[in-house]
Amino acid sequence: MCELLGMSANVPTDICFSFSGLIKRGGETGSHKDGWGIAFYEGKGYRSFHDPIASADSEVAKFIQQYSIKSTQVICHIRKANRGRVCLENTHPFSRELWGQVWSFAHNGQLKGIKKKPLNGYLPIGTTDSEYAFCWMLGRLRAEFSNKPTSKVKLRKLIQTLYTEIAQLGVFNVLMGDADNLYTYCTTKLSWLTRQAPFVEAKLLDADICVDFKKETSSTDVVTVIATEPLTSNEEWTKMVAGEFSVFCLGKKEFTGFG
Amino acid sequence: MCELLGMSANVPTDICFSFSGLIKRGGETGSHKDGWGIAFYEGKGYRSFHDPIASADSEVAKFIQQYSIKSTQVICHIRKANRGRVCLENTHPFSRELWGQVWSFAHNGQLKGIKKKPLNGYLPIGTTDSEYAFCWMLGRLRAEFSNKPTSKVKLRKLIQTLYTEIAQLGVFNVLMGDADNLYTYCTTKLSWLTRQAPFVEAKLLDADICVDFKKETSSTDVVTVIATEPLTSNEEWTKMVAGEFSVFCLGKKEFTGFG
Numbered sequence: 001m002c003e004l005l006g007m008s009a010n011v012p013t014d015i016c017f018s019f020s021g022l023i024k025r026g027g028e029t030g031s032h033k034d035g036w037g038i039a040f041y042e043g044k045g046y047r048s049f050h051d052p053i054a055s056a057d058s059e060v061a062k063f064i065q066q067y068s069i070k071s072t073q074v075i076c077h078i079r080k081a082n083r084g085r086v087c088l089e090n091t092h093p094f095s096r097e098l099w100g101q102v103w104s105f106a107h108n109g110q111l112k113g114i115k116k117k118p119l120n121g122y123l124p125i126g127t128t129d130s131e132y133a134f135c136w137m138l139g140r141l142r143a144e145f146s147n148k149p150t151s152k153v154k155l156r157k158l159i160q161t162l163y164t165e166i167a168q169l170g171v172f173n174v175l176m177g178d179a180d181n182l183y184t185y186c187t188t189k190l191s192w193l194t195r196q197a198p199f200v201e202a203k204l205l206d207a208d209i210c211v212d213f214k215k216e217t218s219s220t221d222v223v224t225v226i227a228t229e230p231l232t233s234n235e236e237w238t239k240m241v242a243g244e245f246s247v248f249c250l251g252k253k254e255f256t257g258f259g
Numbered sequence: 260m261c262e263l264l265g266m267s268a269n270v271p272t273d274i275c276f277s278f279s280g281l282i283k284r285g286g287e288t289g290s291h292k293d294g295w296g297i298a299f300y301e302g303k304g305y306r307s308f309h310d311p312i313a314s315a316d317s318e319v320a321k322f323i324q325q326y327s328i329k330s331t332q333v334i335c336h337i338r339k340a341n342r343g344r345v346c347l348e349n350t351h352p353f354s355r356e357l358w359g360q361v362w363s364f365a366h367n368g369q370l371k372g373i374k375k376k377p378l379n380g381y382l383p384i385g386t387t388d389s390e391y392a393f394c395w396m397l398g399r400l401r402a403e404f405s406n407k408p409t410s411k412v413k414l415r416k417l418i419q420t421l422y423t424e425i426a427q428l429g430v431f432n433v434l435m436g437d438a439d440n441l442y443t444y445c446t447t448k449l450s451w452l453t454r455q456a457p458f459v460e461a462k463l464l465d466a467d468i469c470v471d472f473k474k475e476t477s478s479t480d481v482v483t484v485i486a487t488e489p490l491t492s493n494e495e496w497t498k499m500v501a502g503e504f505s506v507f508c509l510g511k512k513e514f515t516g517f518g
Binding site: 042043044045046047048049050052059060063067087088089091096097099100101102121122123124125126 | 301302303304305306307308309311318319322326346347348350355356358359360361380381382383384385
């Protein structure tokens with residue numbers, strides 16, 4: 001199984017603190033040593049960093065930990081391979097353009113029989129179930145809406161339907177983003193936490209690192225962090241339940257549904 | 260105008276030496292200070308690094324210069340903005356998936372009226388002429404071949420036709436790659452050089468750096484480097500002529516046509 005980390009914020013925010021905890025699980029405090037990746041949204045722009053080796057040993061991961069990239073939305077994944085060999089093309093997050101935006105996807109779980117579903121336009125580059133599921137969903141989104149739907153509700157409903165359909169095939173803990181929203185689904189493990197004023201000090205579970213968010217933020221900042229397992233020891237994380245679908249936008253949870 | 264750098268090799272090879280010369284032109288020995296990007300093919304895998312600031316000042320560029328990523332194909336671009344503001348989404352190389360492979364594109368020049376051409380499926384994320392041209396070409400490739408053509412010649416001919424059509428609109432010096440081939444076109448400036456045994460020492464034009472390729476390579480390595488301007492002072496670069504279309508594969512020039 002893999003580990004996921006996501007962030008949604010109302011101002012460009014760096015994720016160095018949470019990332020420092022997560023990458024320890026990639027070969028040091030955890031066994032997720034089969035590659036890792038992180039994707040940053042910066043306005044309409046998108047950049048990602050991938051390495052097909054253990055994050056705890058990765059020079060690229062060390063660089064990202066030290067170099068503050070400020071972003072309103074982040075998706076990060078560290079991999080323990082189950083389906084698909086260890087290589088760059090099997091490293092999450094996967095990304096594709098749809099409606100002139102970059103969509104990005106990271107997944108924890110296995111999906112039995114996903115490759116029987118027909119694809120439409122988007123093809124996998126690697127061999128994981130996860131990338132296949134992502135391609136299938138984007139194909140369905142494009143088949144339904146040739147342009148980006150003006151109704152946020154219609155789009156969200158379709159994503160929830162697709163998520164629910166995939167979740168029938170196994171474990172589907174997922175983070176998927178477009179340039180504006182983070183769409184999550186939980187079948188077994190996903191927790192979240194919103195940081196806003198009054199900010200407090202937070203302490204990582206996986207590394208001896210604290211950060212005093214009072215010093216790092218302004219009083220109007222709102223930042224939500226989502227992870228397969230809580231990353232800090234002294235904050236209250238909310239555990240999602242099986243079948244929970246949520247949408248995060250600009251730091252806040254905007255919608256939750258079940259199905 | 261921008262600067263381009265490409266590499267094609269028969270074994271995974273790092274590009275640190277050539278990249279060290281090129282990034283100096285991004286704000287130091289040259290005026291191309293509006294962002295830069297580099298893309299590496301590693302088997303079917305692909306990863307890219309982008310920064311919307313001058314490469315000479317970029318921490319990401321410093322990291323890439325020191326960290327040896329071994330790849331069989333590289334596309335790199337440093338930008339001097341003419342159309343499209345300075346931001347991450349306007350930073351080359353652009354990439355999209357077609358036929359289950361990542362296609363990557365970097366361009367030097369302006370293309371008057373390119374945005375009048377109809378798109379098919381692939382939409383730009385940023386506002387550059389270059390990304391628009393790339394999206395238009397991929398849409399045409401997919402319209403012609405719903406799956407990857409088994410005939411390399413048919414694919415190459417179509418790309419040459421599309422390149423020639425775009426080149427009517429202005430300056431079109433370009434590097435475009437799929438996972439196997441690098442397709443280049445020259446209207447005003449593009450030079451190339453193949454390094455193979457017996458290897459010699461090479462000296463950069465833009466920085467006081469030499470490398471002795473005898474020590475860095477094995478006798479069967481073949482590596483071609485392509486750039487808008489020669490990068491070394493003591494090697495013989497071949498200047499492409501206006502209208503020259505070439506395909507590089509595994510380090511060698513496989514085809515040249517004119518049109």
